[in-house]
Amino acid sequence: MQYCDYIRDVNAADSKLAKLLGFQKMLTSLDGISIVASPQTIGTHENKVILEGNCAYIMKHVNDRRVVGIIIDDFEADKNLIEHARHKEKALIINAGKLTNSSDSYRARNIIRARELVKNALHYKIKISIASTARTANEVLSAGQLIEVAQMLGASQVQGKKMLTILGDLL
């Protein structure tokens, strides 16, 4: 199985490190996929784009053909967004870095919301993926750890392994 992760910090991505941590590749903005976070607009991006923001922001821009995935801030999604994502075949990406780096007071809240989001996504059969989206080298996670985080959020082991392969398919 070809596991991929997405890293925001271009310097932290390394093919040797990727292989050590169990990934085929660590994707960055240099690989043709970049994250566009709220309140920026997609503008004249030539690459494929992953939207990051709240539901209102994502609903506004999700119809763009360059959008291949969505990251929901604070893991709060409504039913309209989930059905829209399923209809447009956009991948829902769980931000594992935000879960593991949260401060004590927000961690439990984020995990509970992420569990609800994963449950709904699996029920409605949306393409769902998980990535560390590390901003620094300290936030990088291995493939095994990402699968464990996916299982913590309610996916089975088979589903967790499949979630790691989705990012590679987006390219």
Next chain:
Amino acid sequence: MIMRRKSRYILVRSTRPLDIEVRDREYQFLKEVERFMGIGAYCASHPKIANKAGSNMFIVKVNRGSECSFALATSFIKRIADMDIGFQTVKTSGSISQLKRLAAKS
């Protein structure tokens, strides 16, 4: 007759050099693991630093069956004492020698 305890060894990589052989560092790392695993799971797992395998890699011994919860707990550890640091679990194995070979290769 004492039954043999079955264990697993996990190769853990830190994002910066960590002198894990120093007793204080080992204690702080295991304290953080206990914080995220919970006292029950920690006691069932009984993690212990088995060996150092490089400047930023070390091998942890845990009871068989608890390697998954240990890997999950280490993904939440971002700070030890005054240091910002991250940990990644590289590989799990039944023997130390295989992990030492992997650490030497990398």
